[in-house]
Amino acid sequence: HTILMGRLKGSLSAFSRLQSNMSAWVIDEYGNNGVLRFTEEATAPSISSGDDVLIRVHAASLNPIDIAMRAGYGSILLKLRRDLMSLGQNASEFPIILGRDVSGVVVDCGSGVTHFTPGDEVWAAVPPWKQGSLAELVSLSEYEVSHKPSSLSHTEAASVPYVASTALSALVNAGGLGRDNCADKRVLIIGASGGVGTFSIQLLKAWGAHVTVTCSHNAEGLVRGVGADDVVDYTAGDVAAELGRLEKFDVVLDNVGGGSEHWAPDLLKAWSGAKYVTLVTPLLANTDSMGLLEGGVRSGLALSQVAVKNMCNGVFYRWGFYAPDGPVLDDVSRLVDTGKILPVVEATFPFAQVPLAFQKLEGGHARGKTVISVN
Numbered sequence: 001h002t003i004l005m006g007r008l009k010g011s012l013s014a015f016s017r018l019q020s021n022m023s024a025w026v027i028d029e030y031g032n033n034g035v036l037r038f039t040e041e042a043t044a045p046s047i048s049s050g051d052d053v054l055i056r057v058h059a060a061s062l063n064p065i066d067i068a069m070r071a072g073y074g075s076i077l078l079k080l081r082r083d084l085m086s087l088g089q090n091a092s093e094f095p096i097i098l099g100r101d102v103s104g105v106v107v108d109c110g111s112g113v114t115h116f117t118p119g120d121e122v123w124a125a126v127p128p129w130k131q132g133s134l135a136e137l138v139s140l141s142e143y144e145v146s147h148k149p150s151s152l153s154h155t156e157a158a159s160v161p162y163v164a165s166t167a168l169s170a171l172v173n174a175g176g177l178g179r180d181n182c183a184d185k186r187v188l189i190i191g192a193s194g195g196v197g198t199f200s201i202q203l204l205k206a207w208g209a210h211v212t213v214t215c216s217h218n219a220e221g222l223v224r225g226v227g228a229d230d231v232v233d234y235t236a237g238d239v240a241a242e243l244g245r246l247e248k249f250d251v252v253l254d255n256v257g258g259g260s261e262h263w264a265p266d267l268l269k270a271w272s273g274a275k276y277v278t279l280v281t282p283l284l285a286n287t288d289s290m291g292l293l294e295g296g297v298r299s300g301l302a303l304s305q306v307a308v309k310n311m312c313n314g315v316f317y318r319w320g321f322y323a324p325d326g327p328v329l330d331d332v333s334r335l336v337d338t339g340k341i342l343p344v345v346e347a348t349f350p351f352a353q354v355p356l357a358f359q360k361l362e363g364g365h366a367r368g369k370t371v372i373s374v375n
């Protein structure tokens with residue numbers, strides 16, 4: 001049995017080394033859904049460094065950043081990052097493959113990879129500066145990859161990594177929360193019915209926090225189903241006033257931004273280390289519109305101004321960002337396999353219908369995740 005498995009893994013590995021083309025959805029320019037193009041001749045990734053892991057994609061999922069990147073969001077900063085990775089050899093960033101989540105099977109590994117072997121079922125969040133998962137194959141570094149929870153199908157698993165990595169980075173690094181300090185914490189999630197929200201509710205409940213959320217009336221069943229304690233319908237009236245009648249919070253995670261960044265910090269317990277963390281930041285949009293230097297400086301100034309103003313009121317104001325982190329996904333995998341976190345898949349599209357999946361996501365009102373079954 002061991003010899004047979006070894007041969008199977010060896011042949012998977014050899015096969016991947018030979019494959020030079022693959023099927024993928026690519027974009028050759030920025031724009032609306034019309035720029036998405038299916039091809040069977042995309043350049044297949046290969047093992048180019050010792051810590052690379054090559055994954056055959058079984059399922060992917062879409063995030064708001066895919067819609068935004070299709071239209072050029074972050075192009076300047078992301079191109080800089082890509083150029084640094086390829087030492088400035090690429091004049092153009094195109095063709096770009098979108099798709100930030102993958103669940104699949106390892107087909108090849110670099111010589112220095114220690115945690116994975118061909119045949120392993122894995123999941124990962126693909127950083128926006130790397131080629132995405134709307135493709136047959138994706139290549140990531142070992143540090144970005146994690147063993148997929150065995151209790152989930154690939155389509156279920158693909159709904160989790162990007163929102164999980166974002167939520168964990170925001171709640172832990174920016175919000176100061178963790179599995180050991182949540183028992184007496186009150187957390188407010190603004191915009192809880194989408195991907196990040198439905199994951200964050202479950203994570204915070206697994207850590208023992210009290211979770212209040214805002215969402216539309218028709219999402220109440222969903223958010224209560226995944227554990228929300230208190231639910232405020234933001235469509236029913238003055239949501240800030242309604243939330244102001246509740247006991248104050250230790251952390252606010254804002255998935256909506258805009259006006260909420262002005263009223264939500266007032267809902268925090270002052271002078272107690274409480275934090276407002278927003279995922280809706282102007283950094284990439286500013287560098288797109290003003291260039292790297294001016295956009296970066298303006299964003300930094302805006303952040304420090306708001307941060308100082310909030311500090312004077314006794315609360316912290318922070319930006320949250322997605323961060324690639326395979327070991328963090330290992331922890332999430334355990335929470336999933338012990339039933340503490342469930343995937344929330346709203347819709348699954350076949351690979352042939354990727355543009356329809358984009359259209360669905362672009363329509364807004366997500367209730368969990370939109371997943372693509374790749375093969």
Ligand code: NDP
Pocket residue numbers: 063064065163166190191192193194195196197214215216234255256279280281320321322364365366367368
């Ligand atoms: P989704 O599209 O999955 O979910 C957004 C949810 O917010 C929808 O369910 C929507 O439903 C709800 N919503 C919209 N307006 C409001 C409102 N005023 N009050 C309460 N709920 C509202 O997005 P994600 O969960 O994946 O991401 C959330 C945000 O975080 C996005 O803006 C995304 O771009 C950002 N993000 C940022 C990252 C970073 O690195 N900074 C990384 C990942 C995400 P309905 O309209 O029906 O109420």
